[in-house]
Amino acid sequence: MFIKVNREKCTGCSLCISSCPYDAIVLHEERAQITPLCQLCRACLGVCPEGAISEVAEASDQKEKGQGSGVWVFAEQRDGVIAGVSLELLGAGRRLAGQLGTDLSAVLFGKVGPGPEELIRWGADRVYYCADDSVANFNDEPYARLLADLITEHRPEIVLAGATAIGRSFIPRIAARLHTGLTADCTSLEIDPETRDLLQVRPAFGGNIMATILCPHTRPQMATVRPRVMKPAEYASDRKGEIIPVSAAQAVSRTRVVETIREVSEVAVNLADANIIVAGGRGVGGEKGFALLFELADALGASIGASRGAVDEGWIPYRHQVGQTGKTVGPKIYIACGISGAVQHVVGMQSSDIIIAINKNPEAPIFNIATYGIVGEIAEIIPLLTRKIREAKGL
Amino acid sequence: MKIVVCIKQVPDTAEVRINPETNTLVRDGVPSIINPYDMHALEAALQIRETAGGEVTALTMGPPQAEAALREAISMGVDKAVLVTDRLFAGSDTWATAYTLCKAVEHIGADIILCGKQAIDGDTAQVGPEMAEFLDMPHVAYVRKIDEVTNNRIVVQRLMDDGYDVVESAVPVLLTVVRELNIPRMPSLKGKMAAKKAAIIRLTAADLKADENSLGLKGSPTQVKNIFAPEAKTNRMMLSGTAEESIDQLVKELAAMKCL
Ligand SMILES: Cc1cc2nc3c(=O)[nH]c(=O)nc-3n(C[C@H](O)[C@H](O)[C@H](O)COP(=O)(O)OP(=O)(O)OC[C@H]3O[C@@H](n4cnc5c(N)ncnc54)[C@H](O)[C@@H]3O)c2cc1C
Numbered sequence: 001m002f003i004k005v006n007r008e009k010c011t012g013c014s015l016c017i018s019s020c021p022y023d024a025i026v027l028h029e030e031r032a033q034i035t036p037l038c039q040l041c042r043a044c045l046g047v048c049p050e051g052a053i054s055e056v057a058e059a060s061d062q063k064e065k066g067q068g069s070g071v072w073v074f075a076e077q078r079d080g081v082i083a084g085v086s087l088e089l090l091g092a093g094r095r096l097a098g099q100l101g102t103d104l105s106a107v108l109f110g111k112v113g114p115g116p117e118e119l120i121r122w123g124a125d126r127v128y129y130c131a132d133d134s135v136a137n138f139n140d141e142p143y144a145r146l147l148a149d150l151i152t153e154h155r156p157e158i159v160l161a162g163a164t165a166i167g168r169s170f171i172p173r174i175a176a177r178l179h180t181g182l183t184a185d186c187t188s189l190e191i192d193p194e195t196r197d198l199l200q201v202r203p204a205f206g207g208n209i210m211a212t213i214l215c216p217h218t219r220p221q222m223a224t225v226r227p228r229v230m231k232p233a234e235y236a237s238d239r240k241g242e243i244i245p246v247s248a249a250q251a252v253s254r255t256r257v258v259e260t261i262r263e264v265s266e267v268a269v270n271l272a273d274a275n276i277i278v279a280g281g282r283g284v285g286g287e288k289g290f291a292l293l294f295e296l297a298d299a300l301g302a303s304i305g306a307s308r309g310a311v312d313e314g315w316i317p318y319r320h321q322v323g324q325t326g327k328t329v330g331p332k333i334y335i336a337c338g339i340s341g342a343v344q345h346v347v348g349m350q351s352s353d354i355i356i357a358i359n360k361n362p363e364a365p366i367f368n369i370a371t372y373g374i375v376g377e378i379a380e381i382i383p384l385l386t387r388k389i390r391e392a393k394g395l
Numbered sequence: 396m397k398i399v400v401c402i403k404q405v406p407d408t409a410e411v412r413i414n415p416e417t418n419t420l421v422r423d424g425v426p427s428i429i430n431p432y433d434m435h436a437l438e439a440a441l442q443i444r445e446t447a448g449g450e451v452t453a454l455t456m457g458p459p460q461a462e463a464a465l466r467e468a469i470s471m472g473v474d475k476a477v478l479v480t481d482r483l484f485a486g487s488d489t490w491a492t493a494y495t496l497c498k499a500v501e502h503i504g505a506d507i508i509l510c511g512k513q514a515i516d517g518d519t520a521q522v523g524p525e526m527a528e529f530l531d532m533p534h535v536a537y538v539r540k541i542d543e544v545t546n547n548r549i550v551v552q553r554l555m556d557d558g559y560d561v562v563e564s565a566v567p568v569l570l571t572v573v574r575e576l577n578i579p580r581m582p583s584l585k586g587k588m589a590a591k592k593a594a595i596i597r598l599t600a601a602d603l604k605a606d607e608n609s610l611g612l613k614g615s616p617t618q619v620k621n622i623f624a625p626e627a628k629t630n631r632m633m634l635s636g637t638a639e640e641s642i643d644q645l646v647k648e649l650a651a652m653k654c655l
Contacts, residue, residue, distance in 0.1 A: 001486075001612060021406060021516065023427075037458045040486035040612055041619045078557070140524070141533055165555045169536040172521040176493060176528035179609075181616030184489075184519035203625065204518050205408040212620040254533035254568075258550070259561040272556045276654075300655075318575045319554075324408075324515065325431065325574050333654055347408075350625070354654070356645065372648065373633045374641045381638055388646045392655050 001040060002056055005032045009052035019047040021205065041211075066180070066219035068157035071097040074147065074171070075108045075119055075127075076162050078138070082108075082115060084273060085162035085227040090123040092189055092230040093160055096198070099191045100157070107150060109135040109143060109248075120241035123233035127241065128154075132248035137260075138166050142251035144173035149250065151178060156220050158198055160189075163224035164272065175222055181215030183223040187351070189230075198223070206324050206347035227272055228330050229351075271303050271322065276333045279305030279322055279349070280315075283338020283359060284378055287315050292382040293337060299389045305329065307345045323348035338378050341366025358382070396449030396546065399505040400440045400473065401496055401523075402433040404457050404464040405516045429464045432511025434579040436572050439541060440509050441472050441580070447544050450474045452503055456484060456495050462595055470582035470590035477503060481600040486612030489517070493525035494614060498603040500530060507549070508569040512537055523571035534569040535562050539576055 005016075005025075012030040019025075024037035025044060032052070044053050071093045075086040090106065097104040106124040108115055109132075116127040128150055135142055143166075151159060151174065159174075161167035163185040175182035187210075188201035198221045200213045215221040271277060278297040280290055290310075297304050305322040306315075322329055323345040334352035339345060341357070341364055349355070350369055357370035358381050367373045374381060406425045429437075440451045452475040453468035455461045465476035479499045487495065500508060508530075513520035520536070527534035539559060540552040546566065553560045554573055582590070600610055608614060632648075634641035649655050 023406075035458075036482050036485060037460070038485055041622065043622050045621075140527075140536075144528070165537055165553075168520050169524055169534075172489070172493075172524035173528040173534075175490060175521070175616075176525040179490065179616065181488065181490065182519075182521060183617060184521055199620070204622075205406075205516055206518065207625065208408060209622050210625050211622045214618045214620045215616050216618060218616040254565040255535060256563045257560050258563050260555075260558065261561070262558040270557045333649070354652070367633070371631060372645055373631070374638075374645065375633075376638050376641075381642065384638060385642050385645070388642050389649075389655065392646050392650055 001058060003034050003038055003040065003042075003044065004054055004056045005034060006052040006054070007031045009050045010048075011050055013049070015049065016044045016047050016053055019044050065217055068155040068219035070102050070154070070156040071100070071104050071158045072151075072156040072160065072220070073104070073106045073124070074159070074161040074167065075106045075115075076164060076166055077108065077110050077112050077115065078166075080110070080112045080115075082112060082118065083162055083164060085164060085225070086119075087122050087232040088227065088230040089160045089162065089225055090119065091233040092225065093158075094123040094233045096158060096189060096191060100196060102157070105156065107147060109146065111136060116243045120243075121235055121237055121239050123239075125241050127243050128246050129243055130246040130248050132251070134251040135248050137257050138170075139253040139255050139257065140170040140173060141253045141255065142248065143170045144177065145250055145252075146246070146248055148174045148177045150246065151220060159220045159222045161224050163226045167224045171222060171224055180218040180220060180222060181213075183213040183215070186223045186225045187229050189223065189225070197221070203351070207328070207350055208347065226330065271305055271320070271327050271329045274303035274329065274331045276300050276302035276335070277305045277322070277329055277331045277349075277352075278302045278335045278337065279307065279339060280310050280337045281307035281339030281345075282309035282313065283340070284310060284315070285338070286313075289338070289378055290315050292378065292386070296335070296382055296386045296389070299386050299393070299395065302335075305334075305349070307339045307342075336366050336370070337382060339366055340364050341369065396443065396447050396507065397503075397505050398440045398443055398449055398451045398507045398509065399500055399503055400433070400436050400451060400453050400468070401508065401510045401526075402437065402453055402455050402464055402468060403430045403511070403514045404428070404455065404461040405430045405514055408515045427460070427463070429467055430511050430514045432513060432515075432572065432574065435574055435576050436509040436511050437468055437471055437473065438577045438579040439570075439572055440507075442577065443507065443541070443544055449506075452477060454496065454499055454503065455479065456487075456492060456499070465595055466590040466593070467582070469593045470586040471580055472583070472586055475596065476593065477596045477598060479598045479603070481610075483600045483607065483610045486615060487610070488615035488617040489519050489521040489525055490616055491610055491614035493522050494529055494609050495603070495605060496522065497526050497529035498605045499598060500526070502598065502603060506546070506567045507544075508532070508567075510569065510571045512571050512573050520571070523569060527569040530567075530569070532567050532569050533564050534571070535564055536571045538570045538572045541576070
């Protein structure tokens, strides 16, 4: 496939030029021209008012579709606790399997008490379960090898994993090994009823654009999925399914976890999993200001986030940083306190369901994306808000 | 010790926008920069060279213009710069990108490969781990600290969702790094002079003896079907009145949505 400009139709208006994220279109003799910079991202298709830009199919585009059936979910566990995102994926997987008229399997590595039964109650028809000690802790190579071998043996058509530190680290190795596609950090998954292909929607360019990604020819279609966007399926304590034991005989690893350090903080820093985040910026004014935020977070059962400004000032450690240079989060409620709303911060939190902005500057850009805005001083608003929330919760 | 740093030239995405009416990208005058995470990978490579000795090569796959990124890397102090460029690479997804970079690394030779955690345009964070698989090497993603480097062993700290792991790995190894790792140095005057004159090594698909069916669009299992603007948040509400009044209103709203 390549992109072509019909020089007869082109009027040289330049609209397509500014639409190209890769600067791959230039004006040549008053007509648009596609240069070798083109990444075939299709951003320019449909921009042209004259319909002068089109994609041209080539013989090499025609490939046979790979075969496979069944939807799989990698159920991630750490310390014997199954990650919340895995249950969400079972919900999404259940829905996709229903649309495809196929079944849903979970894959679980490491011994987890009633783990496999629980996965069935959360929607799986079948669980491939490796309780071997060698995969109790996460290491990329054995995890990738074991899952890749299972996929090769059973040929599912879709494989989903959480877009967590673990999923985003080892799933790419499987895509490389099996020469199939992997879509990163998806926020929506649908089936195209005509082709049965998985339509995978994900943010790119720091969340400034959304893209639909296809994996049309190879199977399985693989995706990592952002935590907290899919809904878990209904839990049914009487659901029955099949548990298939798997051995980890091939598990060799050239990496070894020497030590695991959990962040010890009164308020959790697991921002990726947080339901509510209270975040502070330069406008918080200092460590004293952050102490107020910690109290609010405590009242709400929230985690603490920060903008780069506050981290650079040394008021709070880097691990709390949200934004392009920190973590990307999507909680139910994000309370931005004294944060101006620079794009670099906004790209890391704009997918939050409800954004509450508190800032003394009514012109602050954070108000443009806020669901609720309050103009006022942090030192005044926050303690009052904490008190009112405690009252409302009857604390 | 041979160290290869993979760098990608990217549009400064903070300035890329979608026009919600026409559903098209607006990037007028958006500058191209070295992917910010890769700056930290460069710095880490230079620090490893300072303590363990060796040679640092900056590697990029991209259009001829990506040479500018390599010159910037030279100004920071890398020894060699390799540009992998060919019309055949157009349309590469992460699979084809990682395959191509793997071929280039095999050509150059490497004990330690450093990548950024992710590129700020594609945002996938997949190229590093995929490369490691192609090269049959271990990898550690999200490295926030390098504790120890010897010729056959490395100890690093890996950022996890709930804290961090101390991970020991055999060398050769591939690391992807986060920003917390270091503060990238500024180019020196001498470095800037050197960057102007330095020769850039150029490699094409033929030089890499790569399988044509694994390159560019042909080798890419994924396709971008379309792009569109993120949904704008609608129900915006500025709360007014005294501090107490606006807070009462907010708490009421939250309670009504069963958020408390
Ligand atoms: C909107 C959009 C969405 C996309 N989604 C996907 C997707 O879901 N799956 C997919 O497979 N492809 C996807 N692609 C294609 C992907 O962006 C390109 O393959 C891209 O060149 C590499 O991926 P990345 O930018 O995400 O790099 P990342 O994997 O995020 O980069 C990690 C590190 O790898 C190194 N690196 C990456 N590219 C290069 C390079 N060219 N030269 C040297 N070093 C490099 C750098 O050290 C970088 O820090 C998408 C493209 C677009 C335009």
